[in-house]
Amino acid sequence: MRRFEYALIHWTARCAALLVAGAFFVLLAGELINPHSGPPTEFRDWAGIVLLTAAIVGMLAAWKWELAGALFSLLTLAAFVPVVGMRRYDIVGFAAIPGLLYLFDWLLRHKRQEPVLR
Secondary structure (H helix, E strand, O other): OOHHHHHHHHHHHHHHHHHHHHHHHHHHHHHHHOOOOOOOOOHHHHHHHHHHHHHHHHHHHOOOOHHHHHHHHHHHHHHHHHHHOOOOHHHHHHHHHHHHHHHHHHHHHHHOOOOOOO
16 A cells, blocks of 8 residues: 555544544534433433443544554444444444544554554
């Protein structure tokens, strides 16, 4: 791969993370400003909120610590699905894109012999 392709993957991961985090924060702000339902009442609701927030934090932390942030984000999303009973895998797949790109970027940089300059 050429330097441009490495940089493209590197920055696509970051832009995708900002897109997913931005969408999450827009939904969160909308729910705080004009709630559509009551507050969370069950453990499953609270666990889903915590896991989804942790996944977003992992995506944003991956800017500095790519491997740790990517793995944390992907693992919390994987835990989110069965805990919440999520059946919309397309939404979870969309949210997993930044973590997968961060992981791919980290693997490419560590597999390559010469250093990758950004």
